[in-house]
Amino acid sequence: MFERIPDGAETASAVYVLTRDQYERQQNLESGYQIDGEYTSIATELQDECEVDDRVLYPIHIESDELHKVGPDKLMEWFEEFVEGYLEIPFQTCKRYFSGNRSIHIHVPRFVKEHGRGELKELAESYCKETGAEFDCGIYSSKPLFRIPGVEHSKTGVRKIEFEGEWDKAVLAGKVQSGSDDTPESYADVLRDVFLSQPSLTVNSSQTVHNDRYRLFQNLDDEKSVLSFETAEPCIETPLIEKEEYPDQNRNVPKWAQYNDKEFSPYALATGGSRSVAVVEVKGSPFARRDKTIGNGSEPIHALIPAYFYGARGCAGREFTKENEHAPLQLSRYDYKNWDYEPGDRVVIIGGKSKRSIIFSVDSFQASDLGNSLTGEDGTRQSALDYLKNEGFDTGKAGKSESKSFTENNRRQTYSQSQSSGKSETKAARLQRLAEDDGIQLLGYTEVANVANRLLLIGGWTLAWDWLEEQYGAQFKPKRTWENLKEIIEYYDNIHVSIPPKPN
Structure with missing residues (x-):
């Protein structure tokens, strides 16, 4: 700030007050771009x-x-009304500049700090909404840049020049032609003026040295030169993850996106035996939102997990892909019930139509490798599954995982009948396989009844009940299932099974 403005520079930033440690870190670098970590x-x-530490001084500009479009008189009317009516600062104390093209810039002799920058932006936006004025409120965002007085406008070649009092086109034209208002030596000189x-605004007016740029902040009164906003009621800030608007500070984007970006569904558009594969790092606890729905908006998503996606491909392939990004991971009711992971865990989820996913942990190296196999032009779900198999993981089939009630022994029992008798597979057995591989939703009521009849004959009430509960998952209805099985038993003479009490 105190050094000479480099040749060709057109803008300056806000004032960032560095600690000694921060200053030395910067000075010890040969290049400002040779640093480690996430920053470039x-x-x-x-x-x-x-x-973060509230050590930024933003000079207040109005542009x-x-x-x-509206002329200089209207602009000056807007500026004066806002400065005096909203900021409560005498307008005659401000510096006025013609930008060199189609703008007027007002430099107000006040700073705001980080906690006041957002309030200043809201105040300016509120004024514009109430009066129809049009300000450039983007300059109140994080890391703003301000055009330096005296620099030439890139489109017109005209310098940014100061004018006093009312707008006088003839006077301005003379200043432009004379080439006055040269660029100051340093940005500290701009602030000093x-x-x-x-x-x-000074600490001691009689001892103020106006031409010493290095004593600028020693001369200024901290309280008087920084504008603070007092509100009649205490303001309770909306938590970052609850804000609907995209953050204006880049450092807040990952956290915000973990809760607000488009969620990844391991189950969407699943057909036949198609499967999704995703590898994530868990970033927070499960949550739910009313506006995040499934079934054409008919019901809320059961659970969402804030996550960082190394990579993901949905059941529809390239149409649902995530690569090195933060977003929520959707979980079905069944998957949520079996979710046992904490922030920092790296998790693979293989989903499908059944909404009963295969889920397991991997280490950081495996997560990175798996992400690479899922993303890019050559990334595919199959290459990810092949990688997992080579690493010794059981990826199952068709996105299904076994429930605790219907075990592999149960399933073997249901298929052993036709194999031991040497007969070909029955229609009911084929329907059972179809439901288990591609989803019970493919079967009609009569076809489900045929399978239930078969299971009742093989293993009784418990086997049929457990199978139906597994297939229907969250849509399983105990009372209706009891009534349907009871009806089948009473209809067929060859089924001799005891009927348990009806569930409550």
Whole structure:
């Protein structure tokens, strides 16, 4: 800030107050871009740290690009009304600049800090909404850049020049032609001209040294030069994960996206034996939202997991893909019931039409490798499944996992009858396999009854009940199932099975 403005520079940032440690970290680097970690620039890293610690001073500027549309008088009317009526600062203390093209810039002799920047933006937006004024409120976002007085506008070649009092086109034209208003030596000189011209903002007016840029902040009164916003009622900030709007600070995007970005469904558009594969790092506890629904909006998603996706491909392949991004992971009722993972765990989920996924943990290296096999032009679900098999994981088939009630021994029992008798597979057995492989939704009522009849004959009430409960999952209805099985037993003379009491 105190050094000379580099040749060709057009903009300056807000003032970031560095600690000694931060200053030395920057000075010890040969290049500001040779740093480790998630940042690509030391400047961005230091800016983020200062924002978190509330060590940023944002000079208050007001800008509008509507000069040619509404004229200078209207712009000056807007500026004065906002500065005096909303900020409660005398307008005559502000510096006024013609941008060199289609804007007027007002430099207000006040800073706001990080906690006040958002309030300033809301105040400006509120004024524009109430009055029809048009300000550039983007300059109140994080890491703003301000055009430096004296620099030429890239489109017109005209410098940003100061004017006093009312807008006078002839006076401005003369200043443009004379080439006055050269670029200041440093950005500290810009701030000095704006702030130290107001004796009420200095610590001791009689001892203020106006031409010493290095004493700028020693001369300024901290309380008087920083604008604070007092509200009649305490403001309870909406938690980041509950905000609907996209964050204006990049460091907040991952956390926000874990709860608000489009969720990944392991079950969507599953047909036949198609499966989805996803590998994630769990970032938080399960949550649910009323506006996140399934079944054409008929019911809320049972559970969502905030996650970082190394990679994911849905049942429809490329249409549902996530690659190195933060988003919620959708879980069915059954999968949520069996979810036993904590933040930091790396988890693979293989889903399908049954909504009963195969879920297991992997280490960080496996998660990274699996993500690579799922993403990119050559990424496929099959390559991911092959990788998992080579690593020794059981990926099952058709996205199904066994329930505790209907075990593999039960299933072997249902198929052993026709095999031991040497007969070909019956129609009911084929329907049972179809339901288990591709989903019971493919069967009609009569076909389900045929399978239930078969299971009642083989293993009695318990075997039939457990099989139906597994296939229907969250849609299983105990009372209706009891009534249907009772009806089958009473209809067929060859089924001799005791009927248990009806469930409550």
